[in-house]
Amino acid sequence: MRIRAAVLEEFGQPLVVQDVDLGHPKAGEVLVKVHACGVCHTDLYTASGADPSGYTPCVLGHEGAGVVTEVGAGVTLVRPGDHVITLFSPECGECIHCRSGKTNICLAIREQQGQGYLPDGTPRLSRHGEPMRHFMGTSTFAEYTVMPEIALAKIDPAASLETVCMLACGATTGLAAALWKTEVEAGSTCAVFGCGMVGLGAVLGCAMQGAERVIAVDLSETRLELARGAGATDTIVADQDPVDRILEMTDGFGADYTFEATGLVKVMGQAVEAARMGWGTCTVLGVAGKGEALEIIPRFLITGRKVQGGSFGGARGRTHVPQLVDLYLQGKLDLDPFVSHRLTLDQVNEGFELMEAQDGIRSVIVFDAT
Ligand SMILES: NC(=O)c1ccc[n+]([C@@H]2O[C@H](COP(=O)([O-])OP(=O)(O)OC[C@H]3O[C@@H](n4cnc5c(N)ncnc54)[C@H](O)[C@@H]3O)[C@@H](O)[C@H]2O)c1
Numbered sequence: 001m002r003i004r005a006a007v008l009e010e011f012g013q014p015l016v017v018q019d020v021d022l023g024h025p026k027a028g029e030v031l032v033k034v035h036a037c038g039v040c041h042t043d044l045y046t047a048s049g050a051d052p053s054g055y056t057p058c059v060l061g062h063e064g065a066g067v068v069t070e071v072g073a074g075v076t077l078v079r080p081g082d083h084v085i086t087l088f089s090p091e092c093g094e095c096i097h098c099r100s101g102k103t104n105i106c107l108a109i110r111e112q113q114g115q116g117y118l119p120d121g122t123p124r125l126s127r128h129g130e131p132m133r134h135f136m137g138t139s140t141f142a143e144y145t146v147m148p149e150i151a152l153a154k155i156d157p158a159a160s161l162e163t164v165c166m167l168a169c170g171a172t173t174g175l176a177a178a179l180w181k182t183e184v185e186a187g188s189t190c191a192v193f194g195c196g197m198v199g200l201g202a203v204l205g206c207a208m209q210g211a212e213r214v215i216a217v218d219l220s221e222t223r224l225e226l227a228r229g230a231g232a233t234d235t236i237v238a239d240q241d242p243v244d245r246i247l248e249m250t251d252g253f254g255a256d257y258t259f260e261a262t263g264l265v266k267v268m269g270q271a272v273e274a275a276r277m278g279w280g281t282c283t284v285l286g287v288a289g290k291g292e293a294l295e296i297i298p299r300f301l302i303t304g305r306k307v308q309g310g311s312f313g314g315a316r317g318r319t320h321v322p323q324l325v326d327l328y329l330q331g332k333l334d335l336d337p338f339v340s341h342r343l344t345l346d347q348v349n350e351g352f353e354l355m356e357a358q359d360g361i362r363s364v365i366v367f368d369a370t
């Protein structure tokens with residue numbers, strides 16, 4: 001079938017919206033009509049050429065939500081009509097990692113996905129008969145996408161796809177880090193560095209877990225205001241030496257749980273230092289620049305702090321994302337304030353500009369409602 005899609009033709013250049021061809025789903029694959037897709041930093045990171053594993057041409061986009069329209073042979077996990085959120089991090093449930101229950105890093109299709117192919121090693125995307133690669137196993141800056149069934153989270157159809165598409169990446173990363181990766185305890189003190197979509201997700205998660213104090217740190221007053229709306233009890237403007245401020249607020253000890261959501265190694269270091277001696281856990285979520293290293297003074301570890309990280313916040317997509325959608329529908333997870341702009345696919349490059357200007361939290365591309 002012929003579809004409209006936003007193609008990365010050349011690094012550092014705007015995406016080009018055009019017609020491309022998409023094949024039918026093969027065994028274990030599913031055709032999804034994409035209804036909405038958030039614009040995330042990872043799309044821009046790859047488009048800019050900074051991502052060493054990037055390639056062109058490809059169809060970008062990975063914060064998708066849509067409806068299943070066709071399934072390939074042997075598909076059992078979803079049926080036509082199901083509402084789904086696309087997962088760049090699949091969950092096969094059968095590989096040694098999935099069975100361990102200790103990690104969300106599923107091994108089933110890793111290699112092929114990283115190279116831009118579906119699990120059988122071929123793409124479904126093409127143009128003028130030439131194969132074209134997929135991106136993050138999702139390629140959701142497109143009217144339709146073909147994905148493996150293990151990379152789709154089936155969700156309650158009552159949820160607005162325009163909003164819950166944010167759970168395909170940014171929001172879930174922060175939420176899952178607080179809810180499942182760290183299991184923040186009621187009554188604890190948390191500090192979140194960076195209040196973009198990922199950090200705000202962590203603030204929401206800490207508040208939902210019943211943290212007594214949630215200290216939000218950011219350079220932007222606007223974002224700190226959003227953090228207060230998401231449940232932050234205290235805010236710190238980042239240029240005020242946040243580690244000292246957090247130590248002052250906690251009788252010199254530091255926070256029980258800290259989360260980093262900036263991608264800056266300097267801030268990752270602050271998040272380690274602001275974690276409490278004895279048992280403080282620092283969870284690193286940001287993606288640092290190529291070749292950058294996080295330096296930690298070993299004394300911080302010897303004195304009992306733990307440092308961990310998590311792709312997608314450690315979320316097991318098919319298990320956890322539907323639970324977050326249910327929390328949203330129950331009114332316990334307010335994601336609505338984070339949809340800042342609704343764009344058409346043709347405006348995708350505006351989404352990048354808005355992100356670079358830090359205008360709003362998430363721009364969401366909304367496709368034709370038909
Ligand atoms: N772990 C994952 O799977 C995963 C998933 C999505 C995004 N990410 C990464 O998470 C990070 C955050 O993503 P986002 O979409 O929320 O980005 P964002 O740019 O919207 O948010 C980053 C925030 O950090 C703030 N900031 C900048 N300098 C700061 C400082 N010195 N101290 C405190 N705050 C500071 C900015 O003002 C901004 O509000 C990025 O590095 C992104 O690549 C990781």
Ligand SMILES: [Zn+2]
Binds near residue numbers: 041042062063170
């Ligand atoms: Zn993302």
Ligand SMILES: [Zn+2]
Binds near residue numbers: 095107
């Ligand atoms: Zn697996």
